Amino acid sequence: MKKVLSGIQPSGKLTLGNYIGAIKNFVALQHEYACNFMVVDLHAITVPQEPADLREQSEMVAALYVAAGIDPAKANIFMQSHVPQHAELGWLLTTMISMGELERMTQFKDKAAGKESVGTGLFIYPGLMVADILLYNADLVPVGEDQKQHLELTRDVAGRFNHRYGEYFTIPEPYIPEVGARIMSLDDASKKMSKSNPNAGSWIALLDEPAVIRKKISRATTDSGSEVKYDPANKPEVSNLITIYSQCAGLSIAEVEARYEGKMYGPFKKDLAEVVVGMLEPIQQRYRDIRESGEIRGILAQGAERAAETAEKTLKDVQHLMGFLAK
Numbered sequence: 001m002k003k004v005l006s007g008i009q010p011s012g013k014l015t016l017g018n019y020i021g022a023i024k025n026f027v028a029l030q031h032e033y034a035c036n037f038m039v040v041d042l043h044a045i046t047v048p049q050e051p052a053d054l055r056e057q058s059e060m061v062a063a064l065y066v067a068a069g070i071d072p073a074k075a076n077i078f079m080q081s082h083v084p085q086h087a088e089l090g091w092l093l094t095t096m097i098s099m100g101e102l103e104r105m106t107q108f109k110d111k112a113a114g115k116e117s118v119g120t121g122l123f124i125y126p127g128l129m130v131a132d133i134l135l136y137n138a139d140l141v142p143v144g145e146d147q148k149q150h151l152e153l154t155r156d157v158a159g160r161f162n163h164r165y166g167e168y169f170t171i172p173e174p175y176i177p178e179v180g181a182r183i184m185s186l187d188d189a190s191k192k193m194s195k196s197n198p199n200a201g202s203w204i205a206l207l208d209e210p211a212v213i214r215k216k217i218s219r220a221t222t223d224s225g226s227e228v229k230y231d232p233a234n235k236p237e238v239s240n241l242i243t244i245y246s247q248c249a250g251l252s253i254a255e256v257e258a259r260y261e262g263k264m265y266g267p268f269k270k271d272l273a274e275v276v277v278g279m280l281e282p283i284q285q286r287y288r289d290i291r292e293s294g295e296i297r298g299i300l301a302q303g304a305e306r307a308a309e310t311a312e313k314t315l316k317d318v319q320h321l322m323g324f325l326a327k
Protein backbone atom coordinates (compact mmCIF):
# COMPACT_ATOMS: atom_id res chain seq x y z
CA MET A 1 0.00 0.00 0.00
CA LYS A 2 1.33 3.42 -0.91
CA LYS A 3 2.07 5.85 1.89
CA VAL A 4 0.88 9.35 2.71
CA LEU A 5 2.27 11.74 5.28
CA SER A 6 1.33 15.27 6.24
CA GLY A 7 1.20 17.59 9.21
CA ILE A 8 -0.24 20.81 10.56
CA GLN A 9 1.31 23.15 13.10
CA PRO A 10 -0.50 23.69 16.40
CA SER A 11 0.40 27.37 16.32
CA GLY A 12 -3.06 28.89 16.58
CA LYS A 13 -6.57 28.32 15.41
CA LEU A 14 -6.97 26.30 12.22
CA THR A 15 -8.54 28.14 9.32
CA LEU A 16 -10.76 27.27 6.41
CA GLY A 17 -7.55 27.46 4.33
CA ASN A 18 -6.05 24.60 6.35
CA TYR A 19 -9.23 22.61 5.85
CA ILE A 20 -9.64 23.15 2.11
CA GLY A 21 -5.94 23.00 1.23
CA ALA A 22 -5.03 20.08 3.49
CA ILE A 23 -7.42 18.33 5.91
CA LYS A 24 -10.15 17.72 3.32
CA ASN A 25 -7.62 15.80 1.24
CA PHE A 26 -6.28 13.90 4.26
CA VAL A 27 -9.82 12.60 4.79
CA ALA A 28 -10.16 11.57 1.14
CA LEU A 29 -6.76 9.86 0.92
CA GLN A 30 -7.14 7.69 4.04
CA HIS A 31 -9.24 5.18 2.10
CA GLU A 32 -6.55 4.36 -0.45
CA TYR A 33 -3.25 4.94 1.34
CA ALA A 34 -1.50 4.04 4.57
CA CYS A 35 -1.64 7.45 6.22
CA ASN A 36 0.31 9.29 8.91
CA PHE A 37 -1.12 12.63 9.98
CA MET A 38 0.87 14.59 12.52
CA VAL A 39 0.44 17.57 14.74
CA VAL A 40 3.85 19.15 14.18
CA ASP A 41 4.61 20.62 17.59
CA LEU A 42 8.37 20.62 17.00
CA HIS A 43 7.74 22.91 14.04
CA ALA A 44 5.45 25.20 16.03
CA ILE A 45 8.21 26.16 18.48
CA THR A 46 10.28 27.76 15.71
CA VAL A 47 8.41 30.88 16.84
CA PRO A 48 7.76 31.50 20.56
CA GLN A 49 4.73 29.65 22.01
CA GLU A 50 3.05 29.98 25.41
CA PRO A 51 3.35 26.50 26.97
CA ALA A 52 -0.31 26.32 28.04
CA ASP A 53 -1.45 27.49 24.59
CA LEU A 54 0.77 24.99 22.82
CA ARG A 55 -0.71 22.13 24.84
CA GLU A 56 -4.28 23.26 24.18
CA GLN A 57 -3.69 23.91 20.49
CA SER A 58 -2.02 20.52 20.06
CA GLU A 59 -5.04 18.72 21.42
CA MET A 60 -7.28 20.98 19.38
CA VAL A 61 -5.59 20.11 16.07
CA ALA A 62 -5.67 16.38 16.85
CA ALA A 63 -9.36 16.55 17.77
CA LEU A 64 -10.13 18.55 14.62
CA TYR A 65 -8.47 15.85 12.51
CA VAL A 66 -10.89 13.31 13.94
CA ALA A 67 -13.87 15.68 13.84
CA ALA A 68 -13.20 16.43 10.17
CA GLY A 69 -13.42 12.73 9.37
CA ILE A 70 -9.98 11.16 9.76
CA ASP A 71 -10.60 7.70 11.18
CA PRO A 72 -7.95 6.83 13.79
CA ALA A 73 -8.50 3.15 13.02
CA LYS A 74 -7.42 3.79 9.43
CA ALA A 75 -4.81 6.53 9.74
CA ASN A 76 -2.17 7.19 12.40
CA ILE A 77 -2.81 10.50 14.14
CA PHE A 78 0.05 11.52 16.40
CA MET A 79 2.17 14.26 17.91
CA GLN A 80 5.47 14.78 16.13
CA SER A 81 7.28 15.07 19.49
CA HIS A 82 5.96 11.65 20.58
CA VAL A 83 8.10 10.04 17.90
CA PRO A 84 11.61 11.33 18.73
CA GLN A 85 13.07 9.87 15.53
CA HIS A 86 11.76 13.00 13.74
CA ALA A 87 14.19 15.23 15.59
CA GLU A 88 17.05 12.81 15.17
CA LEU A 89 16.61 12.20 11.44
CA GLY A 90 16.05 15.94 11.14
CA TRP A 91 19.57 16.55 12.41
CA LEU A 92 21.14 13.91 10.15
CA LEU A 93 19.46 15.30 7.03
CA THR A 94 19.96 18.96 7.91
CA THR A 95 23.70 18.33 7.60
CA MET A 96 23.03 17.58 3.91
CA ILE A 97 21.29 20.89 3.15
CA SER A 98 23.19 24.03 2.19
CA MET A 99 22.73 27.51 3.67
CA GLY A 100 21.82 28.79 0.20
CA GLU A 101 18.97 26.30 -0.14
CA LEU A 102 17.50 27.39 3.19
CA GLU A 103 17.98 31.07 2.39
CA ARG A 104 15.87 30.63 -0.73
CA MET A 105 12.84 29.29 1.17
CA THR A 106 10.02 31.80 0.75
CA GLN A 107 8.27 30.73 3.96
CA PHE A 108 11.44 31.58 5.89
CA LYS A 109 11.80 34.89 4.08
CA ASP A 110 8.16 35.79 4.82
CA LYS A 111 8.33 34.83 8.49
CA ALA A 112 11.72 36.48 9.06
CA ALA A 113 10.84 39.71 7.21
CA GLY A 114 11.10 42.79 9.40
CA LYS A 115 12.23 40.85 12.49
CA GLU A 116 15.31 42.04 14.34
CA SER A 117 16.21 38.62 15.63
CA VAL A 118 15.29 35.36 13.90
CA GLY A 119 15.63 31.99 15.62
CA THR A 120 17.88 29.40 13.97
CA GLY A 121 15.00 26.91 14.32
CA LEU A 122 12.99 28.95 11.84
CA PHE A 123 15.92 28.82 9.43
CA ILE A 124 16.57 25.07 9.62
CA TYR A 125 12.86 24.17 9.87
CA PRO A 126 12.72 22.71 6.32
CA GLY A 127 15.31 20.09 7.34
CA LEU A 128 12.90 18.79 9.96
CA MET A 129 10.09 18.72 7.41
CA VAL A 130 12.31 16.73 5.02
CA ALA A 131 12.86 14.20 7.83
CA ASP A 132 9.12 14.03 8.64
CA ILE A 133 8.41 12.90 5.12
CA LEU A 134 11.39 10.62 4.51
CA LEU A 135 11.08 8.88 7.88
CA TYR A 136 8.02 7.06 6.50
CA ASN A 137 9.19 6.88 2.88
CA ALA A 138 5.97 8.68 1.96
CA ASP A 139 4.91 8.43 -1.68
CA LEU A 140 2.47 11.31 -1.50
CA VAL A 141 2.34 14.47 0.63
CA PRO A 142 -0.98 16.38 0.61
CA VAL A 143 -0.32 20.08 1.21
CA GLY A 144 -1.41 23.54 0.12
CA GLU A 145 0.49 25.56 -2.47
CA ASP A 146 2.68 27.34 0.13
CA GLN A 147 4.48 24.07 0.99
CA LYS A 148 5.49 23.24 -2.58
CA GLN A 149 9.01 24.61 -2.19
CA HIS A 150 9.59 22.52 0.95
CA LEU A 151 8.49 19.46 -1.01
CA GLU A 152 10.96 20.25 -3.76
CA LEU A 153 13.72 20.46 -1.17
CA THR A 154 12.59 17.08 0.23
CA ARG A 155 12.84 15.52 -3.22
CA ASP A 156 16.32 17.02 -3.69
CA VAL A 157 17.58 15.80 -0.33
CA ALA A 158 16.16 12.29 -0.89
CA GLY A 159 17.93 12.14 -4.27
CA ARG A 160 21.15 13.48 -2.75
CA PHE A 161 21.08 10.87 0.01
CA ASN A 162 20.37 8.05 -2.43
CA HIS A 163 23.21 9.20 -4.67
CA ARG A 164 25.68 9.38 -1.81
CA TYR A 165 24.73 6.39 0.34
CA GLY A 166 22.80 4.09 -2.02
CA GLU A 167 19.14 3.94 -3.09
CA TYR A 168 17.07 4.09 0.06
CA PHE A 169 14.50 6.88 0.12
CA THR A 170 11.33 7.09 -1.96
CA ILE A 171 11.19 10.40 -3.84
CA PRO A 172 7.86 11.84 -2.59
CA GLU A 173 5.27 13.54 -4.78
CA PRO A 174 3.36 16.60 -3.58
CA TYR A 175 -0.42 16.30 -3.69
CA ILE A 176 -1.65 19.84 -4.21
CA PRO A 177 -5.34 20.24 -5.07
CA GLU A 178 -6.18 21.92 -8.37
CA VAL A 179 -8.82 24.08 -6.72
CA GLY A 180 -8.34 25.40 -3.18
CA ALA A 181 -4.56 25.02 -2.79
CA ARG A 182 -4.32 28.70 -1.89
CA ILE A 183 -7.31 30.18 -0.12
CA MET A 184 -6.85 33.90 0.15
CA SER A 185 -7.46 36.38 2.91
CA LEU A 186 -11.02 37.79 3.13
CA ASP A 187 -9.79 41.37 3.37
CA ASP A 188 -7.05 41.22 0.77
CA ALA A 189 -6.96 38.60 -1.97
CA SER A 190 -3.27 39.16 -2.62
CA LYS A 191 -2.41 37.44 0.70
CA LYS A 192 -3.11 33.86 1.70
CA MET A 193 -5.63 33.21 4.45
CA SER A 194 -3.51 32.73 7.54
CA LYS A 195 -4.08 32.27 11.26
CA SER A 196 -1.12 34.55 11.92
CA ASN A 197 -2.91 37.55 10.38
CA PRO A 198 -3.76 39.84 13.33
CA ASN A 199 -7.02 40.88 11.64
CA ALA A 200 -9.30 37.97 12.65
CA GLY A 201 -11.83 39.21 10.09
CA SER A 202 -9.47 38.11 7.33
CA TRP A 203 -9.79 34.42 8.14
CA ILE A 204 -12.44 31.93 9.15
CA ALA A 205 -11.49 29.61 11.98
CA LEU A 206 -12.88 26.09 11.80
CA LEU A 207 -14.33 26.63 15.28
CA ASP A 208 -15.82 30.08 14.64
CA GLU A 209 -19.45 30.40 15.77
CA PRO A 210 -22.02 30.57 12.92
CA ALA A 211 -22.81 34.23 13.70
CA VAL A 212 -19.11 35.13 13.47
CA ILE A 213 -18.76 33.30 10.14
CA ARG A 214 -21.80 35.12 8.72
CA LYS A 215 -20.38 38.47 9.81
CA LYS A 216 -16.91 37.78 8.40
CA ILE A 217 -18.30 36.70 5.03
CA SER A 218 -20.70 39.63 4.79
CA ARG A 219 -17.74 41.96 5.41
CA ALA A 220 -15.38 40.19 2.99
CA THR A 221 -13.95 42.54 0.40
CA THR A 222 -15.47 42.20 -3.08
CA ASP A 223 -14.29 43.70 -6.35
CA SER A 224 -16.09 46.66 -7.78
CA GLY A 225 -18.08 44.76 -10.46
CA SER A 226 -21.24 42.82 -9.72
CA GLU A 227 -20.93 39.58 -11.71
CA VAL A 228 -20.25 36.33 -9.83
CA LYS A 229 -17.56 35.22 -12.25
CA TYR A 230 -14.34 33.28 -11.65
CA ASP A 231 -11.49 35.42 -12.98
CA PRO A 232 -8.54 35.42 -10.54
CA ALA A 233 -6.48 37.97 -12.52
CA ASN A 234 -9.20 40.62 -12.67
CA LYS A 235 -11.61 39.62 -9.90
CA PRO A 236 -9.38 38.05 -7.22
CA GLU A 237 -11.73 38.67 -4.28
CA VAL A 238 -14.84 37.19 -5.84
CA SER A 239 -12.80 34.33 -7.35
CA ASN A 240 -11.58 33.44 -3.87
CA LEU A 241 -15.14 33.39 -2.54
CA ILE A 242 -16.24 31.21 -5.47
CA THR A 243 -13.40 28.81 -4.67
CA ILE A 244 -14.49 28.60 -1.04
CA TYR A 245 -18.09 28.04 -2.11
CA SER A 246 -17.10 25.30 -4.54
CA GLN A 247 -14.97 23.46 -1.96
CA CYS A 248 -17.51 23.71 0.85
CA ALA A 249 -20.53 22.78 -1.28
CA GLY A 250 -18.81 20.08 -3.32
CA LEU A 251 -19.54 21.86 -6.62
CA SER A 252 -17.25 22.74 -9.51
CA ILE A 253 -16.35 26.39 -10.14
CA ALA A 254 -18.55 26.34 -13.28
CA GLU A 255 -21.49 25.01 -11.29
CA VAL A 256 -21.17 27.83 -8.76
CA GLU A 257 -20.96 30.41 -11.55
CA ALA A 258 -24.05 28.93 -13.25
CA ARG A 259 -26.00 29.04 -9.99
CA TYR A 260 -25.36 32.79 -9.65
CA GLU A 261 -25.66 33.86 -13.27
CA GLY A 262 -27.41 37.22 -13.40
CA LYS A 263 -27.38 37.51 -9.59
CA MET A 264 -25.53 40.08 -7.51
CA TYR A 265 -22.81 39.75 -4.86
CA GLY A 266 -25.31 40.23 -1.98
CA PRO A 267 -27.30 36.99 -2.38
CA PHE A 268 -24.14 35.10 -3.34
CA LYS A 269 -22.38 36.10 -0.11
CA LYS A 270 -25.45 35.33 1.97
CA ASP A 271 -25.65 31.82 0.51
CA LEU A 272 -21.89 31.35 0.83
CA ALA A 273 -22.13 32.01 4.57
CA GLU A 274 -24.80 29.32 4.89
CA VAL A 275 -22.73 26.86 2.84
CA VAL A 276 -19.69 27.39 5.08
CA VAL A 277 -21.75 27.25 8.29
CA GLY A 278 -23.52 24.09 7.06
CA MET A 279 -20.22 22.40 6.25
CA LEU A 280 -18.60 23.37 9.56
CA GLU A 281 -21.49 22.74 11.98
CA PRO A 282 -21.24 18.92 12.04
CA ILE A 283 -17.43 19.16 12.36
CA GLN A 284 -17.82 21.53 15.30
CA GLN A 285 -20.37 19.24 16.96
CA ARG A 286 -18.08 16.21 16.60
CA TYR A 287 -15.19 18.31 17.85
CA ARG A 288 -17.05 19.18 21.06
CA ASP A 289 -18.01 15.52 21.57
CA ILE A 290 -14.43 14.33 21.10
CA ARG A 291 -12.98 16.92 23.46
CA GLU A 292 -15.59 16.03 26.08
CA SER A 293 -15.00 12.30 25.76
CA GLY A 294 -11.30 12.72 26.53
CA GLU A 295 -10.46 10.05 23.96
CA ILE A 296 -7.90 12.10 22.06
CA ARG A 297 -4.96 11.19 24.32
CA GLY A 298 -5.55 7.48 23.66
CA ILE A 299 -5.78 8.09 19.90
CA LEU A 300 -2.49 9.99 19.98
CA ALA A 301 -0.77 7.30 22.06
CA GLN A 302 -1.85 4.57 19.67
CA GLY A 303 -0.92 6.65 16.61
CA ALA A 304 2.57 7.36 17.98
CA GLU A 305 3.13 3.71 18.83
CA ARG A 306 2.25 2.59 15.31
CA ALA A 307 4.24 5.39 13.63
CA ALA A 308 7.30 4.66 15.78
CA GLU A 309 7.63 1.14 14.35
CA THR A 310 8.43 2.53 10.91
CA ALA A 311 10.33 5.54 12.23
CA GLU A 312 12.65 3.41 14.35
CA LYS A 313 13.51 1.15 11.44
CA THR A 314 14.20 4.03 9.03
CA LEU A 315 16.43 5.82 11.53
CA LYS A 316 18.47 2.65 12.17
CA ASP A 317 18.86 2.02 8.43
CA VAL A 318 19.94 5.62 7.80
CA GLN A 319 22.42 5.57 10.67
CA HIS A 320 23.90 2.37 9.28
CA LEU A 321 24.08 3.74 5.73
CA MET A 322 25.76 6.93 6.95
CA GLY A 323 28.38 4.98 8.89
CA PHE A 324 27.32 5.29 12.51
CA LEU A 325 28.60 2.54 14.76
CA ALA A 326 25.72 0.31 16.00
CA LYS A 327 25.12 0.04 19.77
Ligand code: TYM
Nearest residue numbers: 006007008009017018021022129132143144181182183193
Ligand atom coordinates in the same frame (compact mmCIF):
# COMPACT_ATOMS: atom_id res chain seq x y z
P1 TYM B 1 0.87 24.83 8.20
O1 TYM B 1 0.64 24.36 9.59
O2 TYM B 1 1.23 26.24 7.97
O3 TYM B 1 -0.41 24.52 7.32
C1 TYM B 1 -1.00 23.23 7.30
C2 TYM B 1 -1.52 22.90 5.91
O4 TYM B 1 -2.52 23.82 5.50
C3 TYM B 1 -2.17 24.36 4.23
N1 TYM B 1 -2.65 25.76 4.18
C4 TYM B 1 -3.42 26.27 3.20
N2 TYM B 1 -3.95 25.70 2.10
C5 TYM B 1 -4.71 26.50 1.30
N3 TYM B 1 -4.94 27.81 1.56
C6 TYM B 1 -4.42 28.41 2.66
N4 TYM B 1 -4.66 29.70 2.90
C7 TYM B 1 -3.62 27.63 3.54
N5 TYM B 1 -2.97 27.90 4.70
C8 TYM B 1 -2.38 26.75 5.08
C9 TYM B 1 -0.67 24.28 4.16
O5 TYM B 1 -0.20 24.32 2.84
C10 TYM B 1 -0.41 22.95 4.85
O6 TYM B 1 -0.57 21.88 3.94
N6 TYM B 1 5.46 23.07 7.15
C11 TYM B 1 4.06 22.71 7.27
C12 TYM B 1 3.80 21.64 8.27
C13 TYM B 1 4.60 20.39 8.10
C14 TYM B 1 4.40 19.39 7.10
C15 TYM B 1 5.40 18.38 7.38
C16 TYM B 1 3.53 19.25 6.03
C17 TYM B 1 5.65 20.00 8.88
N7 TYM B 1 6.11 18.77 8.45
C18 TYM B 1 5.49 17.25 6.59
C19 TYM B 1 3.63 18.11 5.24
C20 TYM B 1 4.62 17.11 5.51
C21 TYM B 1 3.29 23.96 7.69
O7 TYM B 1 3.83 24.90 8.20
O8 TYM B 1 1.95 23.86 7.48
